[in-house]
Amino acid sequence: xxxxxxDSVAVGDSLPTHTCGPISRTNLAMFAGAxxxxxxxxxxxxxAKKSGMPDxxxxxxLSMAYLAQLLTNWVPQKQLxxxxxxxxxxxxxxxxxxxxxxxxxxxxxxxxxxxKVEIIAEVGEGVKTLLGDAVIALD
Amino acid sequence: MVDTSxxxxxxxxxxxxxxxGQVQFFAKATGSKDRIHWDLEAAKAAGHxxxxxxxxxxxxxxxxxxxxxxxxxxxxxxxxxxxLHGEQRFTYGAQIYTGDEITLTTKVVDAYDKKGGALQxxxxxxxxxxxxxxxxxxxTNSLVIRP
Numbered sequence: 001x002x003x004x005x006x007d008s009v010a011v012g013d014s015l016p017t018h019t020c021g022p023i024s025r026t027n028l029a030m031f032a033g034a035x036x037x038x039x040x041x042x043x044x045x046x047x048a049k050k051s052g053m054p055d056x057x058x059x060x061x062l063s064m065a066y067l068a069q070l071l072t073n074w075v076p077q078k079q080l081x082x083x084x085x086x087x088x089x090x091x092x093x094x095x096x097x098x099x100x101x102x103x104x105x106x107x108x109x110x111x112x113x114x115x116k117v118e119i120i121a122e123v124g125e126g127v128k129t130l131l132g133d134a135v136i137a138l139d
Numbered sequence: 140m141v142d143t144s145x146x147x148x149x150x151x152x153x154x155x156x157x158x159x160g161q162v163q164f165f166a167k168a169t170g171s172k173d174r175i176h177w178d179l180e181a182a183k184a185a186g187h188x189x190x191x192x193x194x195x196x197x198x199x200x201x202x203x204x205x206x207x208x209x210x211x212x213x214x215x216x217x218x219x220x221x222x223l224h225g226e227q228r229f230t231y232g233a234q235i236y237t238g239d240e241i242t243l244t245t246k247v248v249d250a251y252d253k254k255g256g257a258l259q260x261x262x263x264x265x266x267x268x269x270x271x272x273x274x275x276x277x278x279t280n281s282l283v284i285r286p
Contacts, residue, residue: 020170027168034161034168036202041220051220060224061198065169068194072173077234080194084228084279 004075006106006113006138015101015117018070022096023058031062058091063121063130070099070119071134081114085121085132095123101134112137141250141259141284145211149246155204159237162192165199192235197278198227200241201265211247211261217284225260225281232274240270248279259284 021027028042037059040047048056064085071080091097101119108114114137121130159179166176174181175191182190212222235241249262261284266277 027170030164030168034165035199037199038202039219039222047220051218061195061227062169064227065165065193065195069169069171069173072194077191077194080231082228082230083194084226086226087224090223 004138006115009103009106009115009138011103011106013103015070015074015119018066018073018099020066020069020097020099022094023062023091025056025093027062028056028058028093031059035059035061037061055093057093058095060085060087060091060130063091063097066097067099067101067119067121067130067132070101071117071136074101075136075138079137080134081137082135083132084134085119085130087129088131089123089127089129091121091123091129095129097129098122104133114138140256141252141261142215143250145214145247145261146250147247148211148214150244151207152242152244153204153207154240154242155200157192157196157200157235157237157239157241159190161199161203162190162196162237165193165196169193187234187236189236189238192237194229194231195227196235197229197241197243197265197267197276198280200235200267201243201245201278204241204243211263212282215261215284221285223283223285225283226279227281228279230277232276233269235267235269235275239275241267241275242269243267257286 032043101117104118105116119132163177175185245265248264262281264279267275269275
């Protein structure tokens, strides 16, 4: 990875798009085991229907992991200072998740140069599923 | 209406080992293309002492750490099928590595209703330290309970 420098990054710059999926039922079973989130609504169709959902749906944290990959494809993980999202829509089974981000602010805290990026995950025709931001330190 | 008496409730500290197999499983389950999260040699070549846990792995440790008391959702008597994840935020400290022992403490920091009590929100903060007493970061979790 070529090291990204604070001075070479501008507000408005885009992060390279990161696309994940389509999300299969197997992916959800694996993520349940790997993440320790065993909520049956993501893996048990009978339970999902009983809870009033038409089908199982993906863990929000699976998409949050995909968005984290968008960030760590851009900078090494050790430069991450904060990372947060709001889950705005359910991610349906079989969805392909498109992750994008752009630099919205450059600033300095305690002598450390940082950038803030706004990040977004979308499925289907532009349905926003996660909206968030990350704070990243750059030399 | 949500029971606001849960605000301020703090769990007993819970310690969990960061197992290499679990981190590798997480990398596989999330389709990670970054070898440092599953290949120890690649991690070492990149300057890491062990395999680094990915940025959201603290959430997994919280799920996997054995509970010492009833969960907040169990205390509230909530049907798990009605729970949605509202927000999640991480702040980062020292890197979490396989082989670490992470101690987690979770506190309920807010509980409120929206839409006349139709939606209930429970916000928790978890702080985490490693075996050396260093902070490995914290996270804030907001759950939504739908009718």
